[in-house]
Amino acid sequence: MCGIVGITSEANVATEIYESLLMLQHRGQDAAGMVVCDDFDRLNSRKSMGYVRDVFQQRHMNKLIGNYGIGHVRYPTAGGAGKEFAQPMYVNSPYGISLAHNGNLTNSHSLSKELFHAEMRHLNTDSDSEVLLNIFAHELGKQKAIIPSPENLFKAVSKVHVRCDGAYAVVALITGAGILAFRDPKGIRPLVIGKREGREKDEYIVASENAVFASRGFTRLRDVNPGEAVFINKKGEFFSNQCSQNAVATPCIFEYVYLSRPDSTLDEISVYKSRMRMGQKLASNILRNKKNLDIDVVIPIPDSSTLAALQLANALGVPYREGFVKNRYIGRTFIMPYQDERKKSVRRKLNILELEFKDKNVLLVDDSIVRGTTSKKIIKMARDAGAKAVFFASAAPPIKFQNLYGIDMAATDELVASNKTEEEVCKEIGADWLVYQELDDLISTVQEGNPNIASFEISIFNGEYPTAVDDNYLKSLENSRKDEVKRKREQQAS
Numbered sequence: 001m002c003g004i005v006g007i008t009s010e011a012n013v014a015t016e017i018y019e020s021l022l023m024l025q026h027r028g029q030d031a032a033g034m035v036v037c038d039d040f041d042r043l044n045s046r047k048s049m050g051y052v053r054d055v056f057q058q059r060h061m062n063k064l065i066g067n068y069g070i071g072h073v074r075y076p077t078a079g080g081a082g083k084e085f086a087q088p089m090y091v092n093s094p095y096g097i098s099l100a101h102n103g104n105l106t107n108s109h110s111l112s113k114e115l116f117h118a119e120m121r122h123l124n125t126d127s128d129s130e131v132l133l134n135i136f137a138h139e140l141g142k143q144k145a146i147i148p149s150p151e152n153l154f155k156a157v158s159k160v161h162v163r164c165d166g167a168y169a170v171v172a173l174i175t176g177a178g179i180l181a182f183r184d185p186k187g188i189r190p191l192v193i194g195k196r197e198g199r200e201k202d203e204y205i206v207a208s209e210n211a212v213f214a215s216r217g218f219t220r221l222r223d224v225n226p227g228e229a230v231f232i233n234k235k236g237e238f239f240s241n242q243c244s245q246n247a248v249a250t251p252c253i254f255e256y257v258y259l260s261r262p263d264s265t266l267d268e269i270s271v272y273k274s275r276m277r278m279g280q281k282l283a284s285n286i287l288r289n290k291k292n293l294d295i296d297v298v299i300p301i302p303d304s305s306t307l308a309a310l311q312l313a314n315a316l317g318v319p320y321r322e323g324f325v326k327n328r329y330i331g332r333t334f335i336m337p338y339q340d341e342r343k344k345s346v347r348r349k350l351n352i353l354e355l356e357f358k359d360k361n362v363l364l365v366d367d368s369i370v371r372g373t374t375s376k377k378i379i380k381m382a383r384d385a386g387a388k389a390v391f392f393a394s395a396a397p398p399i400k401f402q403n404l405y406g407i408d409m410a411a412t413d414e415l416v417a418s419n420k421t422e423e424e425v426c427k428e429i430g431a432d433w434l435v436y437q438e439l440d441d442l443i444s445t446v447q448e449g450n451p452n453i454a455s456f457e458i459s460i461f462n463g464e465y466p467t468a469v470d471d472n473y474l475k476s477l478e479n480s481r482k483d484e485v486k487r488k489r490e491q492q493a494s
Helices: 014-023 108-117 128-141 150-163 254-259 270-289 306-316 339-349 371-384 424-430 440-449 473-479 483-493
Strands: 003-008 030-038 044-047 068-074 089-091 097-105 165-174 178-183 192-198 202-209 220-224 228-233 238-242 299-300 324-326 348-351 363-365 389-394 433-434
Touching: 003 097, 003 165, 003 178, 014 030, 030 165, 044 108, 068 097, 068 165, 068 178, 089 128, 097 128, 108 128, 108 473, 128 150, 128 165, 128 339, 150 178, 150 228, 150 238, 150 306, 178 202, 202 228, 254 270, 254 440, 270 306, 270 440, 299 306, 306 363, 339 371, 348 371, 348 433, 363 371, 371 389, 371 424, 424 433
Parallel strands: 299 363, 363 389, 389 433
Antiparallel strands: 003 068, 003 202, 030 044, 030 068, 089 097, 097 165, 165 178, 178 228, 192 202, 192 220, 228 238, 324 348
């Protein structure tokens, strides 16, 4: 779930890209980068491992001169960890193309073989983003245009759609031409367009989430449609084209549960309102199945469950309290690479207010339960603080299957619900009672925001993948996500 942004402006864009990446930092903490193009068609770039504020120092910003550019924050999903995997990635032919990608290709292994044997392109990493970049570059180069037209770019994107399976939201800088953005035919990962008026030309932003728009003075225009490509040239002219004959909106529902900021609107659906509705549905579930449950207080596990917990408490008529104080300087534990790091960070990240727990029956609310170890640790913290009983509510259904589309969730056998009943999960995490969101209820909470979307990417809940998936790829990805395999890979690289 990387974060991407592209901006065209009358002035230097580096500062705006930097501030946009800060607001997208929740989507990736592993690496950050940007590339901008100046009036002489020269590229200026900076990328490295670490947080945005650490990667870009003032001395770097002084050299990032250009009035259109792209940026990326990385959360490793496919490929390894290291500076060579930081984005944007670059190929010099044709034109000089820089590309930033959010998502995951499910046929990257076969494509990389095609690129080497049939198209004579060398790949420097096992990153699927580098595969995607070279596929696009190859298809664009075959057209042999001296200066790429929007039609050339859109034709290349249409070929990408034919060849690439999986999820991809992309921003690309075409040197001397402008910014291209496109989205896979299912629209699994989000991509939103914003616009503002400049003195002499319109200025545009394309980003993973529109939460970054308002602070920069951009107005949300619309989403990039599934299968669509948009191009903004360096004159500020906007072009768009549907590049897939099989586009069907199937956005990832976990964006609304956890990944995205609450102040974002994706595919015309408010993340904020979706999470409020999740709380309402959870309350209905409790009233239907455990009407006499003696709850003294509802407490969220900050931050992505806060809205659901607030609405749940209101619907149940139970006091809402914030019993955990969050350290804002600890990153999201969900996207830390190893389980032992996540476990250590839980206690550093959350401090407990004992007065909200002592001698009370507490209902804790979280956005989801993945491995269960974090939930177990938090429940123990509640008991140590004097809670009489600890109930647990998940705003998402049981997560039973691995994600293939840009969320490095876990190997299947590391998912606590993959081979356990709800009662067994409840016992595993140490709760007195556990309630999960029903899958149909979750779908309805998001779909209510945009009834035109008929289906969502929900494979982590039901194991049904909406794109072509090779069995060998499933096995390979399953193995690569085990913590011991990740550590061994990093030791070999160091």
